[in-house]
Amino acid sequence: MELRYYIIRRLLILIPTLFGLILLTFILLRAIPTSDLIASFVSQKANATQRAVEKQQAIAYLGLNQPLPVQFLYYLNDIIHGNLGVMYTGFYTGPVIGGISKFLPYTLELTIATVILSILIAIPLGTYIGARPNSPSDAVGRIFSLGIYAMPVFWLALLAQMVFGKNIGILGSYGLPISGEGYPSTTKVPWIVNNVSEPTHMLLVDALLHGNLTIAYSAFIHLILPVAVLTLSILAGLLRFIRAGMVDTANQEFVKTARAKGVPEKLVLKRHVRKNALLPSVTVIGLLMAGLLGGVVVIEDVFDLRGMGRLTLATITGLNIQFYGVAGTVLFFGIILMITNLIVDVVYAFLDPRIRY
Amino acid sequence: MIAQEEGIKETQKTNPYVVVKNLVTQFFTSKGIVKALDKVSFEIYPGEIYGLVGESGCGKSVTSTSIMDLIPDPPGRIMGGEIYIDSFNILSDLRSLARIKIRSETDVKIKRSKRANKRHNEILSQIRGNKISMIFQEPFLALNPTMRIGDQIMESILLHNILSISEGIIKRNNINSSDLDKFMKNLNSETDPLRRKKVINNFVSEFGIPEFEESLNSLIENSTDDSYVKTEIINMIQDNKRDIDMKLITEISQYYSLKQQLFQLTLDEIQAERTGETAIRNQKHAQIKSMRSYINNKFFSLRIKLRFAEKHYMSPFRKEARRRAIELLSLVNIAGPEVVVDSYPHELSGGMQQRAMIAMALASNPKMLIADEPTTALDVTTQAQILEIIKDLNELIGMAVLFITHDLAVIAEMCDRVGVMYAGNLVEETSTTEIFNDPKHPYTVGLMNSVPRADKKREKEIRLETIPGTVPNLISPPSGCRFHPRCKFAMDICSLKKPKLVEISPQHKVACFLYSDESEVD
Numbered sequence: 001m002e003l004r005y006y007i008i009r010r011l012l013i014l015i016p017t018l019f020g021l022i023l024l025t026f027i028l029l030r031a032i033p034t035s036d037l038i039a040s041f042v043s044q045k046a047n048a049t050q051r052a053v054e055k056q057q058a059i060a061y062l063g064l065n066q067p068l069p070v071q072f073l074y075y076l077n078d079i080i081h082g083n084l085g086v087m088y089t090g091f092y093t094g095p096v097i098g099g100i101s102k103f104l105p106y107t108l109e110l111t112i113a114t115v116i117l118s119i120l121i122a123i124p125l126g127t128y129i130g131a132r133p134n135s136p137s138d139a140v141g142r143i144f145s146l147g148i149y150a151m152p153v154f155w156l157a158l159l160a161q162m163v164f165g166k167n168i169g170i171l172g173s174y175g176l177p178i179s180g181e182g183y184p185s186t187t188k189v190p191w192i193v194n195n196v197s198e199p200t201h202m203l204l205v206d207a208l209l210h211g212n213l214t215i216a217y218s219a220f221i222h223l224i225l226p227v228a229v230l231t232l233s234i235l236a237g238l239l240r241f242i243r244a245g246m247v248d249t250a251n252q253e254f255v256k257t258a259r260a261k262g263v264p265e266k267l268v269l270k271r272h273v274r275k276n277a278l279l280p281s282v283t284v285i286g287l288l289m290a291g292l293l294g295g296v297v298v299i300e301d302v303f304d305l306r307g308m309g310r311l312t313l314a315t316i317t318g319l320n321i322q323f324y325g326v327a328g329t330v331l332f333f334g335i336i337l338m339i340t341n342l343i344v345d346v347v348y349a350f351l352d353p354r355i356r357y
Numbered sequence: 358m359i360a361q362e363e364g365i366k367e368t369q370k371t372n373p374y375v376v377v378k379n380l381v382t383q384f385f386t387s388k389g390i391v392k393a394l395d396k397v398s399f400e401i402y403p404g405e406i407y408g409l410v411g412e413s414g415c416g417k418s419v420t421s422t423s424i425m426d427l428i429p430d431p432p433g434r435i436m437g438g439e440i441y442i443d444s445f446n447i448l449s450d451l452r453s454l455a456r457i458k459i460r461s462e463t464d465v466k467i468k469r470s471k472r473a474n475k476r477h478n479e480i481l482s483q484i485r486g487n488k489i490s491m492i493f494q495e496p497f498l499a500l501n502p503t504m505r506i507g508d509q510i511m512e513s514i515l516l517h518n519i520l521s522i523s524e525g526i527i528k529r530n531n532i533n534s535s536d537l538d539k540f541m542k543n544l545n546s547e548t549d550p551l552r553r554k555k556v557i558n559n560f561v562s563e564f565g566i567p568e569f570e571e572s573l574n575s576l577i578e579n580s581t582d583d584s585y586v587k588t589e590i591i592n593m594i595q596d597n598k599r600d601i602d603m604k605l606i607t608e609i610s611q612y613y614s615l616k617q618q619l620f621q622l623t624l625d626e627i628q629a630e631r632t633g634e635t636a637i638r639n640q641k642h643a644q645i646k647s648m649r650s651y652i653n654n655k656f657f658s659l660r661i662k663l664r665f666a667e668k669h670y671m672s673p674f675r676k677e678a679r680r681r682a683i684e685l686l687s688l689v690n691i692a693g694p695e696v697v698v699d700s701y702p703h704e705l706s707g708g709m710q711q712r713a714m715i716a717m718a719l720a721s722n723p724k725m726l727i728a729d730e731p732t733t734a735l736d737v738t739t740q741a742q743i744l745e746i747i748k749d750l751n752e753l754i755g756m757a758v759l760f761i762t763h764d765l766a767v768i769a770e771m772c773d774r775v776g777v778m779y780a781g782n783l784v785e786e787t788s789t790t791e792i793f794n795d796p797k798h799p800y801t802v803g804l805m806n807s808v809p810r811a812d813k814k815r816e817k818e819i820r821l822e823t824i825p826g827t828v829p830n831l832i833s834p835p836s837g838c839r840f841h842p843r844c845k846f847a848m849d850i851c852s853l854k855k856p857k858l859v860e861i862s863p864q865h866k867v868a869c870f871l872y873s874d875e876s877e878v879d
Contacts, residue, residue: 251429253498260425260493261513261717262486265478271512275503352503353701 006349010342021334026075029327034064037323084331085324091314096328099311104332105201107296107307113223114230114292119285121231122238123278129239130246130277131269141239148236153295157229157302164225176225189215196306226303233295234288241284245277252276279352286344293333308332372444373400374725374757375424375489380438382416382423385431389462389832393419395781395839396438396877398858403724406751406758408772408789410765410804414828416781417761418494421727424759425491426481434467443488443724445624449631450477462832476623483620487517490718491727495734496710500702506713507698510682513720515674520617522677523610528564530603532594536564537587544577553577567680569593601673609674612656619648685716689746708739715746725757726750732767744771765808769793774864777801780828780839783858787865797867799844800824838870846871 041058042051059065063074078084084096092099129141148156163169164176189212191198197206204223207216249255250273258272259265300309308329315325349355378398384391394416401407409417422428423435426447434457439446453473458466485491493499501509514522528536540560547553554574561570572593580586622645629638653660662670679698686694689712702710711731718726728747732740748771751758760771768775768789775792777785777800785798796802803824826843829835835842841851854876858868867873 253493253495254501256427257491257493257499257714257717258501258512259427259482260485260491261720262482262484262516263512264482271504272501276501279503354502354703 002353003346003349007346010345014338014342017338018335021331021338022076022079023072025327025331025334026072028330029075029323030068030071032321032323034062036320037062038064040320079331084328087315087322087325087328088320089314089318089322089325091310096324099325100308100328100332102196102201103306103308103311106203106305107300107309109202109204110223110226110230110296110299110305110307111289111292113227114234115285115289117227118231118235118238122235122242122281123274126239126242126281127246127269127274127277130243131250131273133243133247133250138243141243145236145239145243148232149240151233153229153233154298154302156232157226157299160225160229161302177222222305226299226305230292230295230299234292237288238281238284241281242277245280246273249273249277275351279348282344282348282351286341289340289344290337293336372403373441374403374443375401375759376439376441377420377424378439378441380420380423380440381436382419382428382433383436384433385465385467386832387463390459390465391831392834393433393781393831394423395834397778397781397783399776399783399786401725401757401759403757404751404755405773406748406760406771408768408775409759409761409778410763410768410775411778412828413763414780414831415778416831417763417778418729419781420778421491421729421759421761424727425485425489427485427491431467442484445484445628446631447481447484449627453630476627480620480623480627483517486513486718486723487721488723489725489727490720490723491729492711492714492718492731494730496707496714497702497734499714500710502702505699505701506686506705507679507682510685510698510713510717510720511675511678513717514678514681515671517721518678518681519613519674520610522674523606523613525562525564525677526601526606526673527603527610529566529594530601532564532591534587537590541583541587545583566594567684605670606673608656608659609670612652612659615648615652619645619652622648681720682716685719686713688719688750689713689716690742691716706739707735708742711735711739711743712746715743715750719750719754719756722754723756725759727759727761729761730763732764733762740767747771765804777804780834781831782839782868784840784868785866786858791865795865797861797865797872798840798869799846799871800840838868850876 038055038058041061042054046054063071066074082097084100086094087096087099092103125141129135129138132138151159161168164171166177169176189210191206191210197203200206200209204216204219207213207219255268255272258268263271296307297309297312299305300307301313311325312329312333315322315329377400379396380394380398381392381396382394384393397416397420399407409420411417419428419433424440424442426435426440428435434455435448435451436457437451438448440448450473453470454477455467455469455474457468460466500506504512540556543556543560544553547556557570557573557577561567561573569590573590576586576589580589622641626638626641626645629635629641668675683694683698686697691697691709691712697705697709697713702713705713715726715731726747731747732743735743744767747758747760750756758771760768762768772789774786774788776783777792777798779800785792785796785801787797792801793805796805803822806822807824809821824843829839829842835852837850837852837854838844838856841847844851848870850870854870856868856870856873857875857877858866859873859875860866861872870876
């Protein structure tokens with residue numbers, strides 16, 4: 001029951017955090033010189049006086065003549081009403097909020113699949129090697145994780161493409177698809193509108209919802225390489241943490257107590273060591289999630305996937321910096337991170353009764 | 358009264374419960390081999406409190422952990438000796454566990470045998486907590502921080518007591534009039550109200566109906582009509598009939614009794630291996646194999662069920678275990694055991710935690726408790742309470758206690774017999790009164806003189822003595838008697854030969870050349 005109150009308290013803390021995040025993005029936004037933004041409202045063909053008038057109009061329209069706190073209130077008001085501004089890029093043109101709702105689900109699909117997969121692999125593997133410190137299997141595990149840990153994710157992605165990729169890898173044309181090419185989003189089915197599937201915008205889920213197994217299969221094999229690369233990139237760190245936790249916990253006094261009670265060796269590991277060993281790793285998962293969001297931007301670019309990462313890149317790589325696009329995507333990445341940390345904290349509290357204060 | 362008690366203890370001394378013979382434990386470190394224990398031998402008899410005393414680093418804790426075979430490996434290992442617990446030598450298969458090549462002090466190769474270790478651990482997990490339990494120095498470290506106190510106690514109960522619990526459940530279900538007749542007859546033969554209560558208590562615990570004890574007491578007090586009482590008992594049980602799948606209970610009880618037999622066979626096999634009777638060993642081995650496959654086949658579905666939904670299928674057992682856990686908690690004087698059973702260790706005070714530890718150690722009525730400095734980390738008032746609980750349990754259940762401490766006052770308070778340890782050797786062993794009135798070994802004398810005594814008249818201006826020097830580094834212990842560099846009475850022979858622990862007067866053993874010329878033969 002304490003856990004419930006803890007969750008409620010944690011949710012309440014979310015409100016000031018969110019406010020702080022919005023304030024931070026606002027300050028970031030205002031720190032960029034506004035001349036670029038104003039210039040986009042001024043027609044280049046007009047003469048000097050006309051340009052000056054248009055400039056003044058733009059300043060008034062954007063509210064830049066108001067004091068900063070008032071500007072912030074306008075910004076807050078817009079965010080509350082779901083208006084994050086408009087962006088114009090080759091990748092996406094339209095309201096920022098619409099772009100995020102279109103491309104975020106795909107990124108979520110990638111990251112959730114990655115997180116689940118890496119946890120599913122890291123916990124048993126980490127428990128296994130952590131229970132046998134200094135054994136050959138431990139040595140292999142450590143070398144593997146250290147090696148992967150040292151590789152940048154984009155390099156790993158390129159390597160994976162060269163080994164397993166279609167047409168360029170050792171598997172030839174039987175390899176896995178390496179880019180959005182051949183991605184079935186262009187297939188003519190009524191539930192795919194403008195390359196984005198309805199209603200969840202996650203192609204795999206939508207295809208399964210509509211019962212179209214061909215598209216689902218295609219969507220699935222397109223996910224394999226990016227998810228595998230992302231998984232590897234966070235698996236390595238996770239594995240090292242779980243192993244260290246296992247070794248550390250196995251030397252604790254209460255493990256000795258458990259053995260003194262006559263608990264069989266297998267159960268000692270399962271019941272007493274593993275749960276306590278996972279506690280620090282849970283926090284690490286939250287931190288890795290932040291790294292993962294960074295990794296997703298790179299991975300989507302390398303694999304030419306249409307997600308939040310690409311949208312974010314598009315806002316800053318075009319001819320003009322898309323102010324509203326930058327602010328909106330940064331805000332959303334921040335919110336995702338906040339939610340992940342909330343989940344991590346709740347899981348931690350669930351596992352460790354000591355911190356449910 | 359005291360003489361009477363001693364008389365009882367004297368008769369019990371026929372068969373020691375724990376025998377330690379020539380125990381050698383070493384730690385292999387990068388700096389060299391630490392010879393932590395060097396041929397330690399002693400016995401502990403049922404119902405006595407045996408104290409081990411000495412400075413820090415004398416090997417007291419290593420002795421206790423060795424008895425439980427909980428020496429952390431690596432770096433430590435029991436290198437030789439015999440430890441009999443309830444006349445089974447837990448070190449029977451010591452030779453087969455690992456092959457050790459000692460090239461030099463710092464270069465030791467240990468090759469562990471996985472199979473032998475597995476069997477060894479299986480056997481020991483049946484002995485630890487069941488026949489012998491242990492409580493530790495720091496209760497706040499010794500309890501699992503993420504498990505409820507009740508779960509930790511229940512775990513121990515469920516590991517060793519499944520058979521007795523299932524027996525209770527089955528008996529409760531099959532209770533009939535002849536059982537009741539027997540109970541009434543027993544009850545009527547007693548006139549003393551306390552004894553009558555005892556009979557009722559035995560009856561309810563035998564038939565697994567402890568929740569009716571109070572109502573049964575009042576019922577019997579108020580009614581003299583036997584048949585009425587009988588029908589009332591039947592009604593009580595009928596009214597509270599629990600929805601339990603008896604088939605499952607019988608199956609589980611069969612499963613566990615077969616496992617018990619398997620364990621006994623394994624013990625026999627090891628015994629045969631040790632004595633070298635190959636024929637018997639092979640026969641037992643074949644029996645174990647066939648029995649194991651029989652169990653695996655017969656209880657296949659049960660094992661699957663227990664593997665994946667243990668909580669669900671074991672729920673009647675868990676309920677009973679929980680009740681026992683609450684009972685144990687109240688036995689160690691915890692206030693509000695119903696609340697404590699559901700709390701986490703960090704919510705309790707140090708004294709409560711140590712009591713919970715004791716409750717956990719008592720979970721399956723072990724005949725012996727090892728208390729490894731149980732009060733060192735607690736404040737003085739709590740310390741007294743904990744000591745009292747241990748003393749009470751010793752008297753109440755007749756549980757033997759190996760009490761380890763460096764506090765001589767606690768020894769005087771608690772113990773029947775005392776062993777004094779120095780640098781991995783037992784140097785003196787005698788009764789508590791002897792050790793305080795007539796210590797023999799120079800080390801013991803030094804220990805006695807280093808604490809203020811209220812029972813002895815002191816001459817004026819006498820100062821407390823200290824023993825000069827410190828406990829030697831056990832990587833390269835002094836030759837001969839390990840105490841000779843610090844000894845006032847050191848002779849030439851002391852540095853050459855090691856004195857043997859010999860009985861110089863009845864019940865008084867000393868290892869010192871001042872009293873006997875006998876030395877240990879290497």
